[in-house]
Amino acid sequence: MHALVDRIAAASTAHATLVFELKNISSLSAVDANGIREAIQTELIHRGFRIASTPSAGTELRLTLSEGADSYVWVAEWRAKEQPEMAILAVPETSDAGAIGTKNSVRLESKLIWQQPDKLLDFAVLTNPGNPASTIVTLEPGRVNWHSPGAFQKGSSPGIDVLRKKPWPRDVHGIIDVEGKKILLPEMECQGDIENAAGIKCVPSKDTSFLDGPSIHVPGHEESESALLGERCGRLFIILASGNGDWTQPDTIQGYALANLDGQATASGSPIEFDGPVLALYREGKQSAARAIVHNLKTGFYEAYIVTATCSQ
Amino acid sequence: MLRRLAASSVAFGLALASTTRVETARRPRYGGTLRVEIGAKVSSLDPAVAAANSEEAAAKAQLAALTYDHRNPDKTFAGAGAFRISAWEAGKSVTLAANDDYRSGRPFVDSIEIQMGRSARDRLLDLELNKTDLAEISPEQGRHAGERGVRISTSQPDELLALVFVSGRPAAEDERVREAIARAIDRAAIVNFILQKTGEPAGGILPQWSSGTAFLFSAAPDISRAKELSSQITRSPRLLLGYDFGDPLEHSVAERIVVNAREAGITVTSDSIQRSAAPHPDAALERWRMESQHPRESLANFIEALRAEGVDGGEACEMLPAPATPEQIYGCERGIVSSYRVVPLVWLPQIYGLSARVRDWKAPAPGEAWPLGDVWLDGEAP
Numbered sequence: 001m002h003a004l005v006d007r008i009a010a011a012s013t014a015h016a017t018l019v020f021e022l023k024n025i026s027s028l029s030a031v032d033a034n035g036i037r038e039a040i041q042t043e044l045i046h047r048g049f050r051i052a053s054t055p056s057a058g059t060e061l062r063l064t065l066s067e068g069a070d071s072y073v074w075v076a077e078w079r080a081k082e083q084p085e086m087a088i089l090a091v092p093e094t095s096d097a098g099a100i101g102t103k104n105s106v107r108l109e110s111k112l113i114w115q116q117p118d119k120l121l122d123f124a125v126l127t128n129p130g131n132p133a134s135t136i137v138t139l140e141p142g143r144v145n146w147h148s149p150g151a152f153q154k155g156s157s158p159g160i161d162v163l164r165k166k167p168w169p170r171d172v173h174g175i176i177d178v179e180g181k182k183i184l185l186p187e188m189e190c191q192g193d194i195e196n197a198a199g200i201k202c203v204p205s206k207d208t209s210f211l212d213g214p215s216i217h218v219p220g221h222e223e224s225e226s227a228l229l230g231e232r233c234g235r236l237f238i239i240l241a242s243g244n245g246d247w248t249q250p251d252t253i254q255g256y257a258l259a260n261l262d263g264q265a266t267a268s269g270s271p272i273e274f275d276g277p278v279l280a281l282y283r284e285g286k287q288s289a290a291r292a293i294v295h296n297l298k299t300g301f302y303e304a305y306i307v308t309a310t311c312s313q
Numbered sequence: 314m315l316r317r318l319a320a321s322s323v324a325f326g327l328a329l330a331s332t333t334r335v336e337t338a339r340r341p342r343y344g345g346t347l348r349v350e351i352g353a354k355v356s357s358l359d360p361a362v363a364a365a366n367s368e369e370a371a372a373k374a375q376l377a378a379l380t381y382d383h384r385n386p387d388k389t390f391a392g393a394g395a396f397r398i399s400a401w402e403a404g405k406s407v408t409l410a411a412n413d414d415y416r417s418g419r420p421f422v423d424s425i426e427i428q429m430g431r432s433a434r435d436r437l438l439d440l441e442l443n444k445t446d447l448a449e450i451s452p453e454q455g456r457h458a459g460e461r462g463v464r465i466s467t468s469q470p471d472e473l474l475a476l477v478f479v480s481g482r483p484a485a486e487d488e489r490v491r492e493a494i495a496r497a498i499d500r501a502a503i504v505n506f507i508l509q510k511t512g513e514p515a516g517g518i519l520p521q522w523s524s525g526t527a528f529l530f531s532a533a534p535d536i537s538r539a540k541e542l543s544s545q546i547t548r549s550p551r552l553l554l555g556y557d558f559g560d561p562l563e564h565s566v567a568e569r570i571v572v573n574a575r576e577a578g579i580t581v582t583s584d585s586i587q588r589s590a591a592p593h594p595d596a597a598l599e600r601w602r603m604e605s606q607h608p609r610e611s612l613a614n615f616i617e618a619l620r621a622e623g624v625d626g627g628e629a630c631e632m633l634p635a636p637a638t639p640e641q642i643y644g645c646e647r648g649i650v651s652s653y654r655v656v657p658l659v660w661l662p663q664i665y666g667l668s669a670r671v672r673d674w675k676a677p678a679p680g681e682a683w684p685l686g687d688v689w690l691d692g693e694a695p
Contacts, residue, residue: 025521025528026525064528066521066525066526066528067522067525068521068522068523068524068525068526068608068639069522069523069524069525069606069607069608070607070608070609071525071639072525073524073525073526073639075526075529086529087640088526088638088639088640088643089638089639089640090638090639
């Protein structure tokens with residue numbers, strides 16, 4: 001930003017009155033664009049320029065926030081001494097995101113791993129040494145299934161029942177924790193090596209902490225599904241969060257960046273869309289990925305996705 | 314989505330654990346033959362043998378990317394790829410078999426059958442009749458195909474259709490002639506009517522999504538300025554505009570340019586051309602596909618292609634550093650466009666038609682190969 005204002009100042013009459021117009025054709029949010037507008041106006045005033053709002057009151061300075069494949073591109077156009085001037089700057093980093101708005105540096109991609117007609121709570125992908133296909137473990141209310149490569153085609157997936165004295169709640173949630181070697185359901189806990197169905201034992205449990213939902217929230221999305229990813233984007237933490245609709249609507253997952261866990265989260269990059277509500281969102285190991293369970297309203301199927309966040313620094 | 318119902322939500326329903334077996338679940342599965350149709354006729358798979366045209370060169374590059382592991386810096390191919398050739402009939406068909414030992418994992422499909430030399434009309438028909446799984450669709454047919462129920466995959470616009478004035482042709486040496494024609498062309502009409510709203514009017518050498526500065530180039534016609542320039546030319550020349558004889562899109566665009574030039578007072582006739590054959594045109598329609606999504610690399614490739622046509626990129630391009638800033642890239646583009654030797658017309662996307670059973674296909678970005686190693690087939694073979 002300073003480089004841009006330097007260029008404008010060097011080619012303009014000192015203490016000139018500028019009519020500042022900003023146009024955002026990039027993927028930056030309106031909030032970010034406004035932040036940039038305010039920061040640049042402040043910097044221009046600091047350099048001795050006057051900012052007018054009436055079009056005829058001064059020299060028009062038009063700033064376009066654009067975006068290319070490699071970086072954001074900011075283009076300033078103005079007239080100085082009756083000559084058209086232009087400055088084009090690449091804005092690649094998020095380092096001063098707090099001062100000038102946040103660069104959309106998180107790109108999300110989703111990969112469909114599994115889908116089924118029955119309610120799905122969570123899933124795990126287990127890699128098999130020497131075999132390019134993976135085993136998928138799926139968690140349903142009261143049932144864990146192991147789908148080894150090819151087994152699903154025959155409809156003979158092995159699994160275990162998780163019996164509970166009371167009916168499962170309608171809003172049942174469950175988590176497969178591969179590293180922690182446990183599967184959590186309301187008032188039930190199964191322990192053992194997830195890779196080995198025979199070794200899993202399920203017992204009643206009073207631990208319901210996982211039902212409290214994610215410990216971190218994006219403002220305005222307090223009741224959304226969200227997950228703090230295991231890897232950072234530079235210095236920034238990355239949170240994924242679903243939208244604010246109900247379970248009858250298509251949904252999105254949006255990436256958010258924040259400098260510290262107590263700070264303000266800012267939308268980063270474009271959201272990815274789904275044909276139904278995101279029912280659950282969990283961090284996937286220590287990676288920049290999350291597991292998402294979606295109820296596809298078009299097909300009626302429950303879908304399991306791995307959502308990967310790529311940091312474009 | 315709202316996380317869950319209120320804590321007091323009533324739980325009801327049967328307490329029995331679900332034992333439903335997953336009968337219809339889907340995930341990437343192995344097996345099957347992917348049927349592909351392309352327009353090009355590849356006469357030799359040897360990378361060292363030059364292709365007859367850009368269409369064959371592009372198809373050949375795709376085949377090489379499937380059958381070789383990587384490309385060396387000297388542009389030679391090396392290593393065993395995801396597929397190996399199991400049958401080959403020059404110019405007609407090629408069958409590829411999955412390489413079980415491919416270092417990045419065996420492809421999902423067992424084999425790929427590629428039919429070559431299929432016309433655009435036949436490809437579209439075969440998609441509709443489910444006789445093929447993947448076929449290229451020409452940009453002007455994309456919208457029509459979608460309306461007829463064909464599943465469409467569209468890339469970012471990454472192919473430039475441009476008017477290039479041939480260096481050394483007397484009729485095009487007066488810059489005012491070139492500028493008048495450039496300003497007379499109605500690119501929006503080309504996109505809306507000929508391309509059926511597929512693609513984007515082009516004012517610069519790179520698309521907006523790559524450079525971020527394409528919006529600075531005007532793509533709007535300026536017929537009054539075109540007429541003004543035309544009126545300044547004492548002996549208005551007659552120009553011959555050439556287009557690829559096998560390309561119906563170029564034919565239609567050439568006819569549109571003839572009409573637009575006439576409005577400006579310049580006589581242009583159009584004719585299909587074959588390289589190195591008479592008549593020699595004063596200007597020609599050229600297609601140029603980006604080889605990279607990065608603006609600097611793409612621009613460098615374009616300048617190289619221009620040089621082969623005898624067109625100089627100008628001083629700003631001669632001094633284009635690597636890496637280059639957006640301002641330097643813009644300066645080079647502006648230099649090329651300002652000479653009116655190259656008149657960008659439209660940006661075209663790559664459009665693919667897919668059968669319902671094709672999964673995990675993603676339209677490749679510039680420079681990327683078709684992701685046929687990742688594609689899998691869902692459902693029974695037709």
